[in-house]
Amino acid sequence: MDDERIGKVFRVIEERRDAFIEELLDFLKIPSVSADSSYRIDVRRAAEWLVASLARLGMETKIFETGNHPIVFGELFTSFDRPTLLVYGHYDVQPPDPLDEWTNNPFDPSIRDGYVYARGASDDKGQLFAHMKALDAWRQCGFELPVNLKFVFEGEEEIGSPSLEAFLKNNEDLLKADAVVISDGHQFAKGIPAITYGLRGLAYFEVEVEGPKMDLHSGGFGGLVMNPIHALIFILSRLKDLKDCILIDNFYDDVIMPDEEEREMIRQLPFDEEALRKELGVRELFGEDGFLPLERKSFRPTLDINGIWGGYQKEGAKTIIPSRAGAKVSIRLVPNQRHDVVTRLFVEYLKKIAPPAVKVNVRVLAGANPVLVDRKLPEMKAAEHAIEIGFGKKPVFIREGGTIPVVNMFYEILGVRPLLMIGFGRPDDRIHGPDERFHLDDFLCGMKTAVALWIELAKLSFRSEGS
Ligand SMILES: [Zn+2]
Numbered sequence: 001m002d003d004e005r006i007g008k009v010f011r012v013i014e015e016r017r018d019a020f021i022e023e024l025l026d027f028l029k030i031p032s033v034s035a036d037s038s039y040r041i042d043v044r045r046a047a048e049w050l051v052a053s054l055a056r057l058g059m060e061t062k063i064f065e066t067g068n069h070p071i072v073f074g075e076l077f078t079s080f081d082r083p084t085l086l087v088y089g090h091y092d093v094q095p096p097d098p099l100d101e102w103t104n105n106p107f108d109p110s111i112r113d114g115y116v117y118a119r120g121a122s123d124d125k126g127q128l129f130a131h132m133k134a135l136d137a138w139r140q141c142g143f144e145l146p147v148n149l150k151f152v153f154e155g156e157e158e159i160g161s162p163s164l165e166a167f168l169k170n171n172e173d174l175l176k177a178d179a180v181v182i183s184d185g186h187q188f189a190k191g192i193p194a195i196t197y198g199l200r201g202l203a204y205f206e207v208e209v210e211g212p213k214m215d216l217h218s219g220g221f222g223g224l225v226m227n228p229i230h231a232l233i234f235i236l237s238r239l240k241d242l243k244d245c246i247l248i249d250n251f252y253d254d255v256i257m258p259d260e261e262e263r264e265m266i267r268q269l270p271f272d273e274e275a276l277r278k279e280l281g282v283r284e285l286f287g288e289d290g291f292l293p294l295e296r297k298s299f300r301p302t303l304d305i306n307g308i309w310g311g312y313q314k315e316g317a318k319t320i321i322p323s324r325a326g327a328k329v330s331i332r333l334v335p336n337q338r339h340d341v342v343t344r345l346f347v348e349y350l351k352k353i354a355p356p357a358v359k360v361n362v363r364v365l366a367g368a369n370p371v372l373v374d375r376k377l378p379e380m381k382a383a384e385h386a387i388e389i390g391f392g393k394k395p396v397f398i399r400e401g402g403t404i405p406v407v408n409m410f411y412e413i414l415g416v417r418p419l420l421m422i423g424f425g426r427p428d429d430r431i432h433g434p435d436e437r438f439h440l441d442d443f444l445c446g447m448k449t450a451v452a453l454w455i456e457l458a459k460l461s462f463r464s465e466g467s
Helices: 004-028 037-056 121-140 164-170 228-237 260-268 273-280 293-299 339-353 378-391 405-414 440-459
Strands: 060-064 071-076 084-090 110-112 115-117 148-154 179-182 194-199 201-210 302-310 324-333 359-368 396-400 419-421 437-439
Touching (some): 121 437, 179 405, 194 378, 194 419, 201 228, 228 324, 260 396, 293 396, 378 419, 405 419
Parallel strands (some): 194 396
Antiparallel strands (some): 060 071, 071 148, 110 115, 201 359, 302 324
16 A cells, blocks of 8 residues: 555545445435336436436436436546546346345345345445445545546346447447446455456357148158257257367367466466365266366357257157257357357358258357457556455456356447456355345445555556547
């Protein structure tokens, strides 16, 4: 802590702790469930509550209408020669069901064992509010802000962010930033904060095999037509082998391997294979030959059949050759694979292996590219340092196995490269489930991290506009 401002702001955070928590509870009481239209007024109320809070922090605010739930924008401009940090969060929450599995009413927050329990506590109200209260504490000290701040809080994240893409495209200038911080995730494990620098992409397909026009009697027609279920099984069984190696032609061409330093970093992450095996109730962990479990889910592509249907499934025997059969297949992509290229390879491969006696249709259900933020960027170092100051512990750098569409949008539409994915929550915060919670220590450490991040980012020399 080489900066006297940090000491002072941290003291204010400690002193104002209870008041900040009270405000968070008020925010959590608003049932801003985006998926259920009966909460529509409440979602709006949450947006207006945020706008009022941002205005009290001296921000210029604006509500952007989307046709459904609004996007809240707040800006605090200080100087052209300071870096601009954009903070993304979402104020909408998941439906609270099943209600009878909650200890307290999900919208009547309760504090127990250092946690606040409420829907949205960790995902994502508590996390975004940490950034806001950091600004509150900062302003109470009377210092000038070392950065320009922009807050973008959407109300549709839990329903897939349908309006965010257009919002980013239409407001590129307004949203210009040197770095984006997203606090909508969690630490690696209890007591191990993390920076996520990689996400896998996704290519999702529905494969349908068409045989005869109608279901046929297997006695009368067995031997005359190809059974679509057999054709489907034949196709699916050729997508990968028993060593979990994907067999689609040219599939691995664009896959880049991490260097030895990065592999070593992943190897050093605490990971208890046996504990996970027991937790999942499987006989052994399984995956691609030659890679460790954490390697397989962070930097190797994987293919899974997510569902399969066809034929007679009810009680007793029914001797039919079904008319059709289908399956859902998803592929997790890694750098530098592109979902459109993999889609083309998948379709071509199916065309090649499909038995000519049936018709095979492929529908593309989803596509997202993988994201890899250069973990050696100075902004990543700044974030690392900020977390160390805020949480009192150096973070680990991790690649997540999943996809976060919002991150892709900031990466691809705004073109911001320093994307700082810093989750303040914990893996066992039970987000989306009953008894969702957020530890108040994480709320405090989150505020401190936000403060330290501004100071650390301001230390970097930023390129001038347009370069
Ligand atoms: Zn979230």
